Amino acid sequence: MNLDVSARIKELRMARGLSTNKLSNMAGLSQSYVRKLERGESKPTVESLELLCHALGITFEDFVNYKDKSVLQLQAIKIIGTLSDEQLEGFCKLMDSD
Numbered sequence: 770m771n772l773d774v775s776a777r778i779k780e781l782r783m784a785r786g787l788s789t790n791k792l793s794n795m796a797g798l799s800q801s802y803v804r805k806l807e808r809g810e811s812k813p814t815v816e817s818l819e820l821l822c823h824a825l826g827i828t829f830e831d832f833v834n835y836k837d838k839s840v841l842q843l844q845a846i847k848i849i850g851t852l853s854d855e856q857l858e859g860f861c862k863l864m865d866s867d
């Protein structure tokens with residue numbers, strides 16, 4: 770798998786409409802560090818990626834494995850995963866009714 774971490778961080782941040790300042794505050798990281806990550810000038814730690822993912826409302830697994838999905842798609846996947854069987858069945862019926 771070829772994942773451009775820098776581009777992914779920026780893509781997800783922009784998709785959420787966040788500035789680097791806002792994302793860094795939400796993640797508890799410095800703005801200069803987030804900017805360096807986005808420019809590829811610094812390598813992220815697992816801990817910093819987990820903080821960024823939490824701030825972006827996605828899981829670390831989503832960040833790594835679903836690089837072609839938008840933030841909204843990732844959030845939908847997360848929500849769908851929490852549905853009961855009955856709720857999931859109702860959701861599927863709703864999606865099939867065109």
